[in-house]
Amino acid sequence: MYLTRFRFNTARAGARRLLSSPQHLHAAVMSAFPEILPAAPGPRVLWRTDHNATAEVQLYVVSPARPDLTHLVEQAGWPAAAATGTAGWQTYAYAPFLERLDKGTTWNFRLTANPVHHARRKDGEPTKRTAHLTARHQTQWLLQRQDAGGFRILAKPADRRHTEHGDEHQLAVHGQRNLAFAKQGTTGRVTLTAVTFDGRLEVTDPDALRAVLTAGLGKAKAYGCGLMTLAPIG
Structure with a gap:
């Protein structure tokens, strides 16, 4: 597995075009892997924009193969700078880091996700996938997945908790984006809500957390959701 980071040159029209369309950006990310067929089984390519x-x-991209982002540099990066010897992106072997995850260690984390639940508007109607729209419900969505995901979100110190407001964890929810766009190849439309979680967690099950870090969490992974990354605390 590999972890890759690429910085967009937001002054360029190509960068703005890609950042305005999850579909276009997904296609650009997948074009970095000529050996991966779109419908082929195997590890998923995850991506996220910060x-x-x-x-x-x-x-950020997590992938089973090393990507070639030359086309992104040409469209949305700094081609002249890349021509001087820097590739324009950084790729790191991810497996050594994943193998070092130990139970009980604590980390900063970031996750962009699509928090949804299934609800029905009227009795007798089938349930429909519906986005969580408030920070409180989005937080609960993540908390409900921490046991199966092999992590525990750390609680705030007792003197900083506001339990009556649901503010008792070292967790911030921000950057909500409500996206709607035509689904490629069909007449339908995709609508989704993406939010970013920043916080601190403790590893409770290293194998389960490795699965989250490489396979993603939640829905809408093709549209930039599901990728969690860790960073050392302090």
Whole structure:
């Protein structure tokens, strides 16, 4: 497995076009892997964009094969700088890091996800997949998945908890985006809500957490959701 980071040149029209369309960006990411067929079984390619500032947008990709992002550099990066010897992206072997995950260790994490539940509007109607729209419900969505996912989100110190407001974990929910676009090859439309979670977690089951880090969490993985990354605390 590999973890790759690419920075968009947001001054370029190509970058703005890709960032405005999850479908176009998904196609661009998959074009980095000539050996991976779209419908082939096997490990999934995960990706996420981090909008850290107006001029700092990073693309993260977790993949079973090493990507070639030359086309992204040409369309949405800094081709002249890349021509001087830097590829324009950084790729790291992910397996050594994953193998070092130990039970009881704590990490900062970031996850962009599509928190949904199934509900019916009227009695007798079939249930329909519906997005969670409030930070409280989005937080509960993540908390409900932590046991199976092999992690526990850390609680705040007792003097900083506000349990009556549901604010008792070291977790922030932000960057909500409501997306709607035509589904390629059909007359239907895709609508989804994506949010970003930043927080701190403890590893409770290393194997289960490795599965989350490489296979993703939740729905809409083709549209930039599901990728969790870890970083050392401090």
